[in-house]
Amino acid sequence: MKDNIKLSDMSRQDRKPLTHLENKDLKPLPYPLEDPSKDHEWTPLSDQAKAKYECSLDDTCAVNIPQPKNRQEEDELVAKFLSGLDKLFTRENNWTFLQPLLLTMEHCAKCQTCSEACHIYEASGFNELYRPIFRSEIMRRIYFKHVKHGSLVSAWQHGDVVVNWPLVARLIELSYRCNLCRRCAQTCPIGADNGLVAHELRKLFSQEMGIAAKELHDTGSMLQLKVGSSTGMNAEVVKDNIEFIDEDMTEKTGIEVKTPWDVEGADVLLIHNAGEILAWPENPGAFALILNAAGIRWTLSSEIAGYDSINYGLWYDDAQFARVAIKHAEAAKKLGVKKIVLGECGHAHKSLSVIADRVLTGDLNIPRESSMTLLRDIVMNGRIHLDPSRNDFPVTLHDPCNMVRLMGVVEPQREIIRKICPRFREMEPHGVDNYCCGGGSGFAIMSGNNFRDWRFHVAGRKKLEQILNAFADCMDPSIPKYLCAPCSNCKGQFRDMLAYYDLWENHRILYGGLVELIVNAMVDAKPGFIEWEWH
Amino acid sequence: MVVLLCAVVYAAALVFLAACAVRVVKFARAPIHLRWELYPVPHEQPDRVAHGGSYFEEVDWWTKPAHFSFWGEMKFMVPEMLFLKGLHEFNRRLWYRSFPFHFGLYLLIGTLLLTATGVAAGFFAPALLAGSGGALLRSAIAALGLAGCALAVFGAAALLARRLKDEKLKGYTTGGDLFNLVFFIVALGVLCAGLLTRPPATPDVIGLAAGLLTFEASLQIPWLLAAGIILVSLLLAYIPLTHMSHFIAKYFTYHSVRWDDSINRRGSRIEARLAEYLTYRPTWAARHIGADGNKTWAQIAMTNPAQEAKK
Numbered sequence: 001m002k003d004n005i006k007l008s009d010m011s012r013q014d015r016k017p018l019t020h021l022e023n024k025d026l027k028p029l030p031y032p033l034e035d036p037s038k039d040h041e042w043t044p045l046s047d048q049a050k051a052k053y054e055c056s057l058d059d060t061c062a063v064n065i066p067q068p069k070n071r072q073e074e075d076e077l078v079a080k081f082l083s084g085l086d087k088l089f090t091r092e093n094n095w096t097f098l099q100p101l102l103l104t105m106e107h108c109a110k111c112q113t114c115s116e117a118c119h120i121y122e123a124s125g126f127n128e129l130y131r132p133i134f135r136s137e138i139m140r141r142i143y144f145k146h147v148k149h150g151s152l153v154s155a156w157q158h159g160d161v162v163v164n165w166p167l168v169a170r171l172i173e174l175s176y177r178c179n180l181c182r183r184c185a186q187t188c189p190i191g192a193d194n195g196l197v198a199h200e201l202r203k204l205f206s207q208e209m210g211i212a213a214k215e216l217h218d219t220g221s222m223l224q225l226k227v228g229s230s231t232g233m234n235a236e237v238v239k240d241n242i243e244f245i246d247e248d249m250t251e252k253t254g255i256e257v258k259t260p261w262d263v264e265g266a267d268v269l270l271i272h273n274a275g276e277i278l279a280w281p282e283n284p285g286a287f288a289l290i291l292n293a294a295g296i297r298w299t300l301s302s303e304i305a306g307y308d309s310i311n312y313g314l315w316y317d318d319a320q321f322a323r324v325a326i327k328h329a330e331a332a333k334k335l336g337v338k339k340i341v342l343g344e345c346g347h348a349h350k351s352l353s354v355i356a357d358r359v360l361t362g363d364l365n366i367p368r369e370s371s372m373t374l375l376r377d378i379v380m381n382g383r384i385h386l387d388p389s390r391n392d393f394p395v396t397l398h399d400p401c402n403m404v405r406l407m408g409v410v411e412p413q414r415e416i417i418r419k420i421c422p423r424f425r426e427m428e429p430h431g432v433d434n435y436c437c438g439g440g441s442g443f444a445i446m447s448g449n450n451f452r453d454w455r456f457h458v459a460g461r462k463k464l465e466q467i468l469n470a471f472a473d474c475m476d477p478s479i480p481k482y483l484c485a486p487c488s489n490c491k492g493q494f495r496d497m498l499a500y501y502d503l504w505e506n507h508r509i510l511y512g513g514l515v516e517l518i519v520n521a522m523v524d525a526k527p528g529f530i531e532w533e534w535h
Numbered sequence: 536m537v538v539l540l541c542a543v544v545y546a547a548a549l550v551f552l553a554a555c556a557v558r559v560v561k562f563a564r565a566p567i568h569l570r571w572e573l574y575p576v577p578h579e580q581p582d583r584v585a586h587g588g589s590y591f592e593e594v595d596w597w598t599k600p601a602h603f604s605f606w607g608e609m610k611f612m613v614p615e616m617l618f619l620k621g622l623h624e625f626n627r628r629l630w631y632r633s634f635p636f637h638f639g640l641y642l643l644i645g646t647l648l649l650t651a652t653g654v655a656a657g658f659f660a661p662a663l664l665a666g667s668g669g670a671l672l673r674s675a676i677a678a679l680g681l682a683g684c685a686l687a688v689f690g691a692a693a694l695l696a697r698r699l700k701d702e703k704l705k706g707y708t709t710g711g712d713l714f715n716l717v718f719f720i721v722a723l724g725v726l727c728a729g730l731l732t733r734p735p736a737t738p739d740v741i742g743l744a745a746g747l748l749t750f751e752a753s754l755q756i757p758w759l760l761a762a763g764i765i766l767v768s769l770l771l772a773y774i775p776l777t778h779m780s781h782f783i784a785k786y787f788t789y790h791s792v793r794w795d796d797s798i799n800r801r802g803s804r805i806e807a808r809l810a811e812y813l814t815y816r817p818t819w820a821a822r823h824i825g826a827d828g829n830k831t832w833a834q835i836a837m838t839n840p841a842q843e844a845k846k
Binding site: 006007080083084087091092093095096097098099100102103104106107108109110111112113115116117128131133137156157158159182185186187188189190191192193196206207208209210217222223225226318319320322323326339353354355357358359360361362365367369370372373374376377404405406407408409410411412431432 | 566570572573574575576583586588592594596597619621622626710778785801812815817818821842
């Protein structure tokens with residue numbers, strides 16, 4: 001159903017969703033998913049969710065905002081929103097992003113160049129609600145009206161908006177319909193940034209109103225600060241798990257694997273996304289194998305947050321972001337390591353290397369590096385012996401937005417893959433022009449209500465199209481295919497999305513990291529490190 | 536008449552300059568923000584720019600000399616500024632309208648510079664202006680001015696038509712957006728018509744400009760031309776008060792945001808600025824932030840709300 005949604009609909013008093021998507025409205029997919037009638041039906045929101053939470057935006061509900069009990073509560077929430085909005089435009093409260101936010105607020109020409117670049121807008125069948133500037137334009141109008149205290153002339157110049165609780169509630173949800181991949185910003189002729197607007201809105205809701213997706217806050221950054229990892233693993237549990245992984249890797253490869261812990265003065269402190277340890281243990285295992293074989297003096301840290309590189313604050317809260325980044329740096333400082341190397345996690349790369357560069361000062365400013373470059377040096381300099389014929393299957397590479405477009409680590413992983421994967425093929429477009437996996441900005445770990453349906457049908461759809469196109473010449477299930485994603489969150493999205501569409505079951509498309517491909521090609525290891533089993 | 540015209544022209548120029556200066560200062564004095572760059576960054580090494588790479592692609596990048604290519608930035612910026620390269624790449628349909636509009640304005644700026652040259656020559660070397668050089672200059676001013684006006688008016692009209700017709704633009708178009716384009720069409724159209732229809736006895740563009748500059752009371756200016764000068768002056772004053780000041784913003788969105796990959800090294804200017812920001816006292820109200828108006832950013836960042844909750 002195509003809805004003729006207008007900006008003013010955001011303030012509609014009724015609690016009816018502004019849009020409803022059906023499979024036939026969505027961007028068509030290539031073979032074998034070309035028939036929309038055979039696509040999964042969307043799970044409807046439960047009556048309980050609809051009765052309890054603010055679910056008046058679209059078919060899903062990401063944040064679970066409890067409905068206010070009465071008008072007075074609504075008014076208090078709106079007042080809080082406006083007070084947060086004011087703070088967003090002061091240097092004391094938001095020195096972290098004030099300049100880019102002002103530039104974006106005051107100069108958008110509404111030319112819609114950004115629209116074509118947004119995978120969510122395109123995948124939704126160009127649904128107005130998901131147009132990148134829809135959210136920004138609402139924010140802009142509120143900014144001119146309430147922060148700049150615009151008069152009637154200002155309303156005529158910039159457009160008017162009615163700020164009420166329905167609008168604020170919808171805006172909270174809408175700030176969680178963007179992957180923050182910033183592909184739109186890349187195309188803006190002026191340099192305005194709709195991704196930043198979604199980011200700043202999420203910040204306002206979290207930092208002023210205490211509202212955030214629970215997967216990012218309660219069971220994300222708060223749990224990490226409490227026990228050391230958003231997985232819930234404390235230091236003892238993570239050490240046990242790594243010990244088990246070492247044993248498993250030793251048995252599997254025939255090479256003795258021992259992961260060093262808390263080695264003072266090591267050259268490298270490796271920090272994994274701890275999700276790898278639980279969901280994809282072969283990834284930290286492969287890292288250990290490679291670094292040991294290359295003779296690197298490395299260590300893991302058992303300090304709080306020192307063994308989990310995730311930093312969900314990047315997506316919704318500057319204070320939480322800074323706290324976790326500081327914990328990472330403190331772990332490195334305590335051990336006196338020469339540098340921190342980030343495992344295969346895109347947002348951890350950007351968080352600690354790029355964004356935290358202006359948070360960490362003095363002796364906390366310890367050099368941080370991507371594992372992609374370290375691995376490239378090991379592979380290209382022949383520090384381990386590799387046999388590319390062991391990787392003689394079709395391989396394609398996903399570019400995690402945080403690592404590639406937003407950090408500029410593009411070639412090292414490609415150099416490795418070109419060297420060890422004879423049947424490598426690129427997705428189109430790729431590199432800094434890539435599309436998000438659909439799990440970016442925290443979506444990969446968000447599955448409340450029926451959010452998964454939206455995540456696969458809409459957010460991940462463009463990437464799914466790219467994957468199917470990359471393997472179009474070898475979809476026969478007799479040919480195993482490998483989707484390399486050097487990022488935990490992206491892998492989480494691929495695991496769920498490929499399973500949702502039975503692409504492993506029916507077409508043997510497996511996903512995994514980069515180090516697994518390297519170990520699979522290691523001459524000294526027993527063949528068959530990649531087991532071609534679904535995990 | 537001349538006094539009125541002079542007053543309007545000078546006041547408009549002052550408003551324009553002041554408003555531009557206010558914007559420049561506002562953005563230049565904004566705090567250094569957290570890094571938010573987008574790749575490719577054109578001042579990187581050329582082999583990296585080609586694929587959008589950064590210095591993070593090197594092992595031990597902090598031990599290597601930083602690379603900054605001014606020409607790399609120029610190679611990107613000149614086609615972007617002159618020909619709107621990005622728009623050409625990402626929104627061709629709009630480019631067909633936007634490029635003539637912007638290029639027309641560039642030609643008008645060129646016309647203004649040539650006119651200023653002519654006025655200066657008239658003051659300091661009148662013989663030059665009387666000769667063939669002067670004739671050439673007058674022809675160039677006429678050609679550039681007419682072409683600029685025609686292109687800008689055509690572009691603005693095409694942009695206006697698109698705003699009115701295109702469904703995807705309509706919902707985001709305000710009265711102000713339409714007024715801006717109409718203002719360009721009317722102001723430049725009237726100025727152009729005034730120049731083209733002026734009687735032969737009226738001074739040429741250089742003469743008019745020199746007359747306005749010297750408050751020459753005897754200057755005879757037809758009403759249509761006077762109206763054009765007034766309208767263009769008002770337009771000039773209006774531009775920096777609107778989002779059309781993106782010619783200023785664009786410098787900052789590119790150099791201070793998209794391309795700002797400056798490293799915060801120990802003891803650097805950036806670190807000193809950050810040290811100042813960390814003393815700011817935020818007032819965010821959410822409980823987990825723990826801001827009470829007394830705690831600094833540094834203190835908040837060093838607090839662990841999960842441990843506080845345990846206590």
